[in-house]
Amino acid sequence: MGEKKLSRKLILSVAESARNPKNRLHVISRNGKWAVKKEGAKRAFGIYATKNKAIEIATAWVKAGKTEDAVVHDLYGHVSQKIV
């Protein structure tokens, strides 16, 4: 069975997304704790003991209009929740 070939448009748009980070926060697992970081930033701006606390902080940022939205990643890196 042949593989589905990826379009050039898709490949370029994936590269483009890495070049131009969104105004988005990511809640990411961090060695038993949870980090909140801006997309494209090198470091997290906060590390929290629980996922709920990290989500609370990210939600507050979204509500205050400091960021467009936020996404919460699961332990495998996939997005499990979006905060708008």
Added chain:
Amino acid sequence: MPFESNVFINCPFDKFYVPLLQPLLFTVLYLDLNPLVSETKSSGQVRVEQIKKLIFNSKYSIHDISRSEALKENDLPRFNMPFEMGLDLGCQSFGKKKLNFKKSLVLEKTRYHYQKIISDIAGQDIENHNDNPEELVRKVRNWFAAVLNNHQPSPTLIWDAYNEFLDQTNMRLKEEAFSKDDIESLPVSNLILLAKQWIASHKR
């Protein structure tokens, strides 16, 4: 890609291992190395020849033997990974010139589990990942930092980048009408191509 940059990846390619396979490939690519995989389902003779070629052309190898056990009761354990690891270690021992400089990392699920199933590999570089992708990224990055003996991005930086890569790439795939099933079963070659492009732009 040259021998010095190639990394032979010896692991399962089924859906149960994808949550570990993807961050493993991403980490190798992030370190500017080139993962070589043998995903193709072909006849035994052809497949083993392909694997021998990949091993011969790779300075580095990562063998994940965490699935060398029955997945459920009455299942048989899987021997492909230990078999390919044996081929690689044999190549290192009996090969000439550059092959003597090959290096391997063995990954297992829990610490010292290998002693119960394949104790002859004692003395190799063996790390456990606990089926945790973040842990796997850290162990793989730290091993390469040691064997390459140069500065490498931190495990945290790579893990964070992997999380952002998944978010951004899956969004783009959905825009191109890839379903959830399509994304979850994305061929390894597709994933490698997208990750390479994303990492190249991300590092600029």
